[in-house]
Amino acid sequence: MSDMDRLRWSCRRGLLELDLVLQRFLNEEYSSLGAEQRETFKRLLGLQDNELLDLAMGRADTSDEKFGELVNLMRK
Amino acid sequence: MSYPVRKFDAVIVGAGGAGLRAALQLSEAGCKVAVLSKVFPTRSHTVAAQGGVGAALANMGEDSWHWHMYDTVKGSDWLGDQDAIEFMCREAPKSVIELEHFGMPFDRNENGSVYQRPFGGHMQNFGAGPPSQRSCCAADRTGHAMLHTLYQRNVRSNTHFFVEWMALDLIRDSSGQAVGVTAMEMETGEVSIFHSKAVLFATGGAGRVYASSTNAFINTGDGLGIVSRAGIPLEDMEFWQFHPTGVAGAGVLITEGVRGEGGYLLNKDGERFMERYAPNAKDLASRDVVARAMATEIKDGRGCGDNADHVMLKLDHLGEELIESKLPGIREISKKFANVDPVKDPIPVVPTCHYMMGGIPTNYRGEVVAPSGENKEAIVPGLFAAGECACASVHGANRLGTNSLTDLLVFGKSAGNSTVEFLKQNREHKDLPRDAGDLTRERLDRLNNQTNGESVSEVGAALRQTMQRNCGVFRFPDLLANGVAEIKEVEQRVMRTQISDKSKVFNTARIEALELDNLIEVAMASLVSAEARQESRGAHDRADFSDRDDENWLKHTLWFKEGNRLDYKPVHMNPLTAETIEPKVRTY
Numbered sequence: 001m002s003d004m005d006r007l008r009w010s011c012r013r014g015l016l017e018l019d020l021v022l023q024r025f026l027n028e029e030y031s032s033l034g035a036e037q038r039e040t041f042k043r044l045l046g047l048q049d050n051e052l053l054d055l056a057m058g059r060a061d062t063s064d065e066k067f068g069e070l071v072n073l074m075r076k
Numbered sequence: 077m078s079y080p081v082r083k084f085d086a087v088i089v090g091a092g093g094a095g096l097r098a099a100l101q102l103s104e105a106g107c108k109v110a111v112l113s114k115v116f117p118t119r120s121h122t123v124a125a126q127g128g129v130g131a132a133l134a135n136m137g138e139d140s141w142h143w144h145m146y147d148t149v150k151g152s153d154w155l156g157d158q159d160a161i162e163f164m165c166r167e168a169p170k171s172v173i174e175l176e177h178f179g180m181p182f183d184r185n186e187n188g189s190v191y192q193r194p195f196g197g198h199m200q201n202f203g204a205g206p207p208s209q210r211s212c213c214a215a216d217r218t219g220h221a222m223l224h225t226l227y228q229r230n231v232r233s234n235t236h237f238f239v240e241w242m243a244l245d246l247i248r249d250s251s252g253q254a255v256g257v258t259a260m261e262m263e264t265g266e267v268s269i270f271h272s273k274a275v276l277f278a279t280g281g282a283g284r285v286y287a288s289s290t291n292a293f294i295n296t297g298d299g300l301g302i303v304s305r306a307g308i309p310l311e312d313m314e315f316w317q318f319h320p321t322g323v324a325g326a327g328v329l330i331t332e333g334v335r336g337e338g339g340y341l342l343n344k345d346g347e348r349f350m351e352r353y354a355p356n357a358k359d360l361a362s363r364d365v366v367a368r369a370m371a372t373e374i375k376d377g378r379g380c381g382d383n384a385d386h387v388m389l390k391l392d393h394l395g396e397e398l399i400e401s402k403l404p405g406i407r408e409i410s411k412k413f414a415n416v417d418p419v420k421d422p423i424p425v426v427p428t429c430h431y432m433m434g435g436i437p438t439n440y441r442g443e444v445v446a447p448s449g450e451n452k453e454a455i456v457p458g459l460f461a462a463g464e465c466a467c468a469s470v471h472g473a474n475r476l477g478t479n480s481l482t483d484l485l486v487f488g489k490s491a492g493n494s495t496v497e498f499l500k501q502n503r504e505h506k507d508l509p510r511d512a513g514d515l516t517r518e519r520l521d522r523l524n525n526q527t528n529g530e531s532v533s534e535v536g537a538a539l540r541q542t543m544q545r546n547c548g549v550f551r552f553p554d555l556l557a558n559g560v561a562e563i564k565e566v567e568q569r570v571m572r573t574q575i576s577d578k579s580k581v582f583n584t585a586r587i588e589a590l591e592l593d594n595l596i597e598v599a600m601a602s603l604v605s606a607e608a609r610q611e612s613r614g615a616h617d618r619a620d621f622s623d624r625d626d627e628n629w630l631k632h633t634l635w636f637k638e639g640n641r642l643d644y645k646p647v648h649m650n651p652l653t654a655e656t657i658e659p660k661v662r663t664y
Contacts, residue, residue: 005582005583005585006263006582009240009582009584009587012114012115012292012293012294013115013119014115014119014123014124015124015292016124016289016290016292016326016328017328017413018292019292019293020328021412048118048220049118049220050123050217050220057408057409057412058408059405
């Protein structure tokens with residue numbers, strides 16, 4: 001439980017839009033991710049707020065293929 | 077068993093723009109300072125500020141701090157304290173240049189000076205115009221750039237950050253002096269006492285008291301809840317700034333440009349209701365007229381959705397091509413946050429809370445002040461506040477755009493300087509009182525041992541609905557009275573919240589329950605203060621008292637948790653050096 005809680009708190013951000021996108025991702029997509037993708041998600045959460053929101057909203061792209069897979073799920 | 081004690085010269089609660097700016101003053105002065113933050117500092121809500129910092133640098137044409145001061149006093153609808161406003165407007169240019177020297181990547185003019193953009197409400201010549209270009213920005217990422225600049229500078233100065241720590245309660249000794257806080261490390265769930273000579277709150281806003289809010293989830297008014305539990309009043313909590321069109325249920329803003337391009341509002345009957353409220357301007361009427369009309373439609377039962385709590389913004393008639401070319405981003409926002417494609421369907425929208433004008437009462441030096449005997453503004457020794465959580469009061473009844481960043485820069489520094497001065501006069505730690513930490517222990521024990529209690533998320537939703545329905549952008553006497561009664565019921569439920577997960581490690585359920593303890597104080601203060609203020613001034617817009625009433629209401633509200641009572645104190649009409657800006661009708 002605590003790992004999920006820790007992740008949930010890492011999804012608390014300075015931007016409301018990001019709170020909403022990440023909350024939905026955690027509730028709807030995270031459980032179906034494989035172990036490697038889960039690690040990638042943790043890494044993705046290390047991005048700055050605006051950087052991450054730009055990716056999630058399709059305003060920017062990433063050259064990191066692993067990020068790309070998750071970002072596509074966020075953009076759904 | 078007592079909590080472990082950590083000793084610092086000063087503890088700062090909150091690491092957004094104000095907290096970081098204050099911390100820098102302390103660290104650079106050689107003080108040992110602890111900064112507690114629920115999230116990593118650069119993820120604070122300051123990151124959301126896009127507009128810029130208002131400062132009369134006069135880089136784009138003639139400007140003066142006097143004009144900035146006039147605009148701010150007028151914007152505040154004369155409820156702002158004119159000494160604090162003068163102080164802010166005079167210090168703003170220095171604060172911006174200082175930030176530039178710290179490495180802040182401001183946009184620039186060709187000659188290398190800081191570029192400034194125009195912003196609503198900022199004028200030359202004491203409001204006469206033309207508009208002044210006063211807003212210093214870093215593209216649309218001003219808050220983001222500011223947080224990074226200040227954070228880096230603090231790292232250089234060895235500020236001690238406690239990240240993912242939540243402050244819980246203020247510790248005051250028998251004389252009332254602030255001597256520390258209790259705080260919980262989320263990682264372990266362990267509580268510590270931070271024993272300090274001074275405490276500074278910079279916890280930001282509390283917009284999460286509304287169901288529709290642009291504020292990030294972390295904005296739960298922690299500093300306000302903490303001080304009100306410690307016997308300190310909250311000032312002017314009836315004043316909340318709203319934006320007319322946020323996505324219902326989400327809070328993400330839909331730009332007013334949508335109505336500019338021909339989008340219009342509909343009620344549940346499909347009626348274009350703005351034709352009734354503003355026959356000429358219709359949906360292009362000013363922000364307050366549109367927001368008032370929306371609130372009236374919802375109150376009168378013509379709202380949309382299962383709860384009849386929003387209206388619809390229609391733009392499909394504009395066509396896909398125009399929407400894509402003129403309103404980039406709106407389609408994406410609607411799909412993502414409202415689940416509708418505006419090319420086909422209308423967007424559910426509702427007036428949405430954006431900024432809190434009220435807060436912890438301070439003077440322009442960032443010292444917290446509260447009534448004591450005959451003195452309405454006695455300094456609370458050792459206690460300071462700055463930024464959105466504080467009420468200096470520069471925004472009065474309504475904040476002018478770009479003044480939120482000006483506020484946190486100027487008063488972050490000012491409160492930091494006052495703290496440094498206080499530390500020079502008070503070199504020793506005062507003893508902790510024998511009951512230090514007891515309030516926190518009682519609250520945590522209550523939460524851990526609660527049986528047959530209430531769900532945090534359900535009570536939180538009830539709190540937000542109560543505020544949204546009864547204390548929104550346009551206020552009706554019956555709803556205000558109803559809201560006060562309802563929030564008292566919600567308060568009883570907050571006192572009985574229960575969590576099923578009792579583990580200590582990273583327990584977000586517990587954190588959310590503790591945040592709710594703070595939100596209820598903010599909500600109660602807002603509703604009680606709003607019901608009592610029988611006039612319309614700035615953002616406090618009442619259907620039954622449509623005019624400003626300077627004779628009876630040119631005064632600040634103070635709400636006390638103890639006894640749920642109100643007091644009032646005069647507005648500072650005398651600036652520090654300038655002449656008083658006398659009240660007049662506020663028109664733009």
